[in-house]
Amino acid sequence: MARPKNDTFLRALLRQPVAYTPVWLMRQAGRYLPEYCETRKRAGSFLALCKSPQLACEVTLQPLARYDLDAAILFSDILTVPDAMGLGLYFAEGEGPKFERPLREEWEIRNLAVPDPNVELRYVIDAVAEIRRALDGSVPLIGFSGSPYTLACYMIEGGASDDFRRIKTMLYSRPDLLHHVLDVTAQAVTAYLNAQIEAGAQAVQIFDTWGGSLSHAAYREFSLAYMTKIIAGLKRSHDGERIPVIVFTKGGGLWLEDIAASGCDAVGLDWSIDIGQARARVGSKVALQGNLDPSVLFGGSEVVAREARRVLDSFGPGSGHVFNLGHGISQFTPPEAVTALVETVHAASRAAHRPESKG
Numbered sequence: 008m009a010r011p012k013n014d015t016f017l018r019a020l021l022r023q024p025v026a027y028t029p030v031w032l033m034r035q036a037g038r039y040l041p042e043y044c045e046t047r048k049r050a051g052s053f054l055a056l057c058k059s060p061q062l063a064c065e066v067t068l069q070p071l072a073r074y075d076l077d078a079a080i081l082f083s084d085i086l087t088v089p090d091a092m093g094l095g096l097y098f099a100e101g102e103g104p105k106f107e108r109p110l111r112e113e114w115e116i117r118n119l120a121v122p123d124p125n126v127e128l129r130y131v132i133d134a135v136a137e138i139r140r141a142l143d144g145s146v147p148l149i150g151f152s153g154s155p156y157t158l159a160c161y162m163i164e165g166g167a168s169d170d171f172r173r174i175k176t177m178l179y180s181r182p183d184l185l186h187h188v189l190d191v192t193a194q195a196v197t198a199y200l201n202a203q204i205e206a207g208a209q210a211v212q213i214f215d216t217w218g219g220s221l222s223h224a225a226y227r228e229f230s231l232a233y234m235t236k237i238i239a240g241l242k243r244s245h246d247g248e249r250i251p252v253i254v255f256t257k258g259g260g261l262w263l264e265d266i267a268a269s270g271c272d273a274v275g276l277d278w279s280i281d282i283g284q285a286r287a288r289v290g291s292k293v294a295l296q297g298n299l300d301p302s303v304l305f306g307g308s309e310v311v312a313r314e315a316r317r318v319l320d321s322f323g324p325g326s327g328h329v330f331n332l333g334h335g336i337s338q339f340t341p342p343e344a345v346t347a348l349v350e351t352v353h354a355a356s357r358a359a360h361r362p363e364s365k366g
């Protein structure tokens with residue numbers, strides 16, 4: 008059977024009736040868990056962890072062993088795609104991700120090629136298949152990729168950036184060159200996500216972490232247009248089941264209607280928008296995912312419960328909500344705060360999903 012035993016997450020993404028609001032957390036496997044730090048130490052580095060399907064599978068399952076989460080997310084990184092394009096990904100201690108060969112010259116950009124995901128990214132595809140086997144139909148597995156614009160930020164800046172000076176200089180002085188980078192990257196992402204779907208990913212999320220740094224017009228031309236193109240090229244069903252697509256643009260709250268028209272099934276929200284207002288704007292077209300401020304998890308279990316209920320109450324009754332944080336979980340999160348969060352979301356949402364209170 009292709010359907011997992013707990014299909015609440017998939018049903019909520021498709022706005023079908025559910026018994027409670029499903030929850031998973033962006034970056035749910037990571038440094039806030041001592042068992043993750045232990046496995047990473049054994050692997051030698053974060054990249055070695057990503058490149059071993061066995062260890063990636065082990066780490067994917069760690070948060071599910073601790074918490075009653077409604078979905079697993081593939082353990083990997085968005086930057087494996089530019090790495091497979093030959094840019095040479097590495098992590099400098101305390102400095103985040105970097106590329107040995109960032110895109111600086113026009114000839115480097117003209118030479119970019121679409122990698123074959125089943126060859127250059129084989130280790131990710133093998134991890135997807137291995138995780139599906141290990142999950143044994145318990146909860147659905149989410150595959151993911153970065154958006155072309157977010158990937159291009161790292162490919163052109165060479166690492167993290169405060170002001171995105173290089174990519175924005177290209178955007179305004181050589182838009183043709185940036186469009187070429189985005190076009191090749193969008194083709195790479197489409198092939199990569201389709202390979203994850205074929206290997207067993209049951210939903211996919213596009214992480215557009217830096218789309219929100221663009222102007223109103225530039226967001227549409229340089230980020231949303233390429234995500235729309237990717238979505239149009241994705242396999243939308245596999246094994247007879249629909250594969251929902253989630254688009255998460257951090258800082259995209261002002262542009263919800265346009266994001267909802269991209270062809271996605273669900274829109275991820277950061278914590279700056281009220282989810283009830285977002286629902287009033289686009290809730291008849293797409294499901295919503297979010298949107299607790301990750302810092303709430305520093306406030307103690309009572310505050311966690313209160314703020315989680317605030318998000319649930321704001322969304323209101325009925326299906327179409329996947330509970331999540333508004334961005335990835337912090338490495339400084341006390342693990343027990345997540346227990347309080349998951350328990351509250353499940354318990355407090357059941358009443359809102361009883362048949363008589365359907366919205």
Ligand code: CP3
Nearest residue numbers: 033034035036037053080081082083084085103214216335
């Ligand atoms: O959600 C999950 O649990 C799946 C795993 C996942 C990781 N990165 C693991 C990771 C996912 C979905 C990502 C996505 C990702 N990676 C994004 C988009 C989402 C976002 O957070 O905005 C971005 C921008 C990246 C690039 C990246 N990778 C950065 C900026 C960093 C350093 C940040 C930091 O916390 O130091 C990474 C490293 C990274 N990716 C870690 C993990 C668990 C920490 C690595 C470690 O163990 O040291």
